[in-house]
Amino acid sequence: MxxxxxxxxxxxxxxxxxxxxxxxxxxxxxxxxxxxxxxxxxxxxxxxxxxxxxxxxxxxxxxxxxxxxxxxxxNWNEEWEKNYDPILVDEKIYVRATFHEAKPEYPYEIVIVPKMSFGTGHHETTHQLLALQSEVDHKDKKVLDVGSGTGILAIMASKLGAASVAATDIDDWCIENSLENFELNAVTPDFVKKGVIRDLDIKDEYDIVLANINTNVLLEEIPTYETLLVAGGYLFLSGFYEKDLDQILAVTAGHNLKEVKHTTRKNWVGMVLQKVS
Incomplete structure (x- = not known):
């Protein structure tokens, strides 16, 4: 192709x-x-x-x-090496490629092969969700990353102590890349499935669902995310602009999801919501 x-x-x-x-x-x-x-x-x-x-x-x-x-x-590695720099989130999350030097002085280090997949940590959406993840207890939690891209958010969840992580995406490149990155970070996912979330017939419930996609997809899939969450579980959303925040909140409010916190970075929003009874 x-x-x-x-x-x-x-x-x-x-x-x-x-x-x-x-x-x-x-x-x-x-x-x-x-x-x-x-x-x-x-x-x-x-x-x-x-x-x-x-x-x-x-x-x-x-x-x-x-x-x-x-x-x-x-093989995109050579091209990406010309453009890809490591990033630091809140002075505690260090995201680097395999060709960068390790920095064990930071509490959390994520190593990725930055191929043709979204989610290298550079974009404002991924950056914000990594920061927000560090503020929510993941220990012993069951986590699902929807539209996982490189798998970076699921990897972060594992490093924060999640009991299990799973991932989905609609793109072959992303599935291939996330599997590679899970292995690099010694993460064994429950599954990495290709397909639209509503079509995958996932039966389990999760303590945390992560979705960094785009406005239209989020608006369509938020009802599905809600059904996948346990009561009291957390939904992390990003991939949309600040101007779309009210539209997102209108849909989440109708599906038992209450905003806990949101941040903005260059007009992009990162958000945490909690499922309420």
């Missing part, structure tokens, strides 16, 4: 906005550059007319220039 690479030149304030919008078009991997960003999508999912419509809409507000090319499926 080949991929389409889009190299986008845009004004800095619109970088995150355009990446989020392209996520709705099923672009699933992004790399920030000095002039904008690169975005990747499998050739079979790519719609050039849809991309042109998106960019034409935003050209009313900013300058956008782009070029695209087809690239074969390859």
């Amino acid at each position: 080949d991929f389409i690479e889009i190299n986008v030149h845009c004004d800095p304030p619109f970088r995150d906005i355009l990446m989020a919008e392209m996520g709705y078009l099923e672009f699933d991997s992004f790399v920030e550059t000095e002039v904008g960003f690169e975005a990747y999508i499998s050739e079979e999912k790519f719609s050039h007319p849809a991309l042109q419509t998106l960019f034409n809409d935003y050209r009313k507000q900013t300058r956008i220039w782009y070029e695209l090319k087809k690239i074969p499926k390859v």
